[in-house]
Amino acid sequence: MKAQRITRRQALAGLAALGTAALPSVAQAQPSQQPDVRAVRVPVPVPADPEAEVWARVPSNEVSLMGQAMVLPTKMRPSIRAVRVRACHDGQRVAFLLEWEDRRPDRRTVKMREFKDGCGVMLLPQGAGATEWMMGTPKMPATVLHWRADWQLDLDQGFQDVEAAFPNLAFDFYPPLVGAQHPPKLPEAYPPEARRWLPGWYAGNPLSQPRKTSPVEKLVAQGAGTLEQLPTQNATGKGVWKDGRWRVVLSKPLRAADPREIPLAPGGTYAVAFAVWQGASGDRGARKSITLLGRLRVEP
Amino acid sequence: MPKVYNWQIGREMDYPFEGRRPRRQAAAVFDTNKCIGCQTCTMACKTTWTSGKGQEYMFWNNVETKPWGSYPLAWDVRVLEMLGPQAWDGGVYRGRTLFEAAPGGERAVGYLPEDLDYAYPNRGEDETNVPVTEERFYLRLPHDAWFFYLPRICNHCTYPACLASCPRTAIYKRPEDGIVLLDQQRCRGYRDCVKNCPFKKVFYNHTTRVSEKCVLCFPAVERGIQPRCMRNCIGKIRTFGFVSTPDRATADNPVDFLVHVRKVALPLLPQLGLEANIYYIPPVHVGNLRFLQMLFGPGVEGAIAAYRRAMEGRDEELLGVLMLAVSTDRIVHRFRVSRGHAYGYDERGEEVVRVPLQEPTMVRPAYDPQYRAYRYNVT
Known part of the structure; x- marks a missing residue:
């Protein structure tokens, strides 16, 4: 427990510095330490398919993932090194494409030691800092989109019993x-x-419902351990694993459907962080690889 | 981490939450000397709670044969190995508890079993500690060759490791009776509770993909009725009620009497630091005291002596409490032994059961002059 306190303090100090530091403005060849995502406006409805052609025209940047050392249980080393992020919107919906390397897909969660692959997008209002980075606060709840490989499998092949x-x-x-x-x-x-x-x-x-309509849940969190589904489930998406790589789309309407959901608008700037779970490493819940809290700009 | 007092290890210990005891604590005493391993408790529970899809492998109640039996495989050996040396200094435990032995970044030490670990729920059944091959194993107390049955349910611990390790606080301890429940709505299937419950009494449901555990038949307990596994006990080994802390123990509460007054009932693996609330009367015939001390702590010798005194007819009160076990479906809050009978009272003080300490018997002469026939000794 002593070790945990030190880690937390150190991490908070580091974050406080980062939260106020100037953000890098251009995508770099090396994975960037902090996400800086531009959701470009596309003239067609945002694609739900990660293999849709329009994604090739959307700029991407690769963001470093790190372990999660703030909340018990921790994960000190990331399972996945980096995640490539793209985002676009069509004036109605925003969509993110997350890509990462994973030698083996982990899709099923039926057996005792089966954990799923997954990824998440956490959205917060501009001005969110180190405290909000840990799954929001009661004053500044975080909206979370969570894609789950086990739900994708249920949708693709029928309920896995x-x-x-x-x-x-x-x-x-x-x-x-x-x-x-x-x-x-x-x-x-x-x-x-x-x-x-x-x-x-x-x-x-919601985890126990055999009938799935989307592999992406829309959640709200007001601090670690408080995650819950929002009443309106209108997030969509799709994940495809091919050649050692997951490519996953997560999408939601810009407009908020629920009071605790973050409303997005063209021209707005928000805080964003990403997370990736690798089932084979026992990742679940707080045992995840995460990015720092960065910036999301939704193009006018 | 906050400090809490655990009377079972005679000292304060680390626990992730502040110590707050329930208004009363549901508890039970299992007399291992009377358990016949019939698994009626297991089936009573299974048919009530875990006969659904995804629960096929689950036994919220199981009976295993010690020393070799275990479900899931080697749960006790594996947990004790992770704990390290477990020294006692009189009634004070000097080793580390599950929480004190927690690796960095975790709340407690534990392991997540594999599916195959659950594949043989009755492994080691009726196997003696050593092979019975030589004549030297004649009957005497304690036995050289021995085994005994250990019936197990969730211990509804005062300091539960499952509750402590749930990142979502989906597990809670009811303030009204101390029953530990897992919120089926909030659970997200992380399985930290399965990992950190040393008794492995939290299970992952394959179909609903969230975890489940023994509910101590709370709908019955709320109405003053004992849980199903207790009510159906063929061997009448189970005394269900409420246990107090030692300073608040009352001598006419059956569970308090067994645990605190006669000290004949002991917690299971007290060194884990959970203050488990299912107590065991250790088997008197086991020829390996150290094995029993590993399982039940330092009170074993005293418990066996107290039990044998009652069996020899030198402790009518203790005999009376044990006679009341499973003699009624109602929860017995208070008891009294008087003039050859044991009386049980419910919460309102009304008598719910009365049992004779000695069952009435009639001896008939071997020769029946009316029919001019000899009676055979048949029942």
Whole structure:
């Protein structure tokens, strides 16, 4: 615990300096230490597909990722070295394309030790500093877009249930599904009254819903450990893994749908940070590779 | 990190949160001498709570055979190994607790089991500590060759490691009864609780992708009824109630009487620093005292002596409390032993059960003159 306090103090001091320092204005060949993202206006609807042609015309910059040393549990060394970031908007929606190298995709979260790959975009008002960088504050909540490889897999191949991870599984019956098709498939085989045998689903936990509509969640955080889904889920996106590289689009309307969501507008400047999770390294929650808090300029 | 007082290790210790005890603490005493390993408790729980999809491997209650049995595989050995040396100085633990042994960047020391670790829930069943091959294993107390059953549920610890390590505080301890619950709405499936619960009584649901744990049948407890695993115990080994801290113990509370007055019931692995609230009467026949001390702490010798006194008919009160175990579905808050009977009372002081210390028996003569027949000794 003693070590943690020192780390936190050091990190805060470093950040305080960074928060007020002048931001680099041009993309560099080396990964930059701090994100400086320009969301350019595109004449077509923002692409939901990472392989869409329009992305080639959007400027990119590569940002260094580092470990997360502020909040327990920590991750001192990043799993991924850097993330390449692009952003664009069409006057209605903003979209980010995040790309990073990962030798092996980790998509499933069914087994005990399976953790997913993922990435996140955290948006804060301009003026956010070191404190807000750690998932916002009650006064300045952070809007977070979170793409999840496990949800992408559910969408691409159907809900990944026990049978996906344990193909030889044998089980006599599941009450109250006696006589149902075997094995019972979610969600079709589960009438509402049967869902109490799946407590997370029954309680309305967004992670436990077998029916997915988007691989991207839109969340709000008011400090570490407070992350929750916003009532209006209108973030979209798609992640594709090819040739040792994830390419992921995360998109949301510029206009805020919920009171605690950050409203974006053409011509505005905001604070932004990115995060990447590598399932194979046991990354989840605060165990993530993160960028510093930088700048997002939404072109007029 | 805040300091909290843990009476089970006789000292203050580090804990990530301020110490705040619940208004009362649900607890139970399991008499290992009476457990027959029938797994009725296991099935009572399984059919009530974990028969859904994704819960196939889950046993919120399990009974394992010690010394070799474990579910998940080697949970105890692995955790104790991570803890390092565990020295006791009288009633004071001098080693490190789970929280004090936490590696940098974590709240407690622990490991995340693999799926295969859960594959054999009854591994080591009925295996003795040494192979029974020689004649020297004749019956005497304690036994040279031994095993015993260890029934296990969530310990609803006073200082839970699962609660401490959840980054989202999705696990909470109820102030009204100390039951530790995992919020099914807030959990995001990080599995830090699974990793850091040393007893491995938090489980990851494969289908809902969030974690679950024993709820101590709180809907029953709220109505003054004992949890399912306790009510269904065939061997009548389980005394359910509420435990106090030693300074507030009352001698007519069954759990307090067993834990604090007679000191016959001991916590499981007190050196972990969790102040676990399921207590065990250690087995009297086990010929390896050090093994029992590793499991139940330094009070083992005294507990065995107290238990044997009662079995020899020299402690009617203790015998009475043990006779009340699983004799009613109601939670017994207070007891009394008088004139050959043990009485149990509920929270309002109403008598809910009365059991004789000795069951009435009738001896019939071997020869029945009416039918001119000899009776066979059959039941």
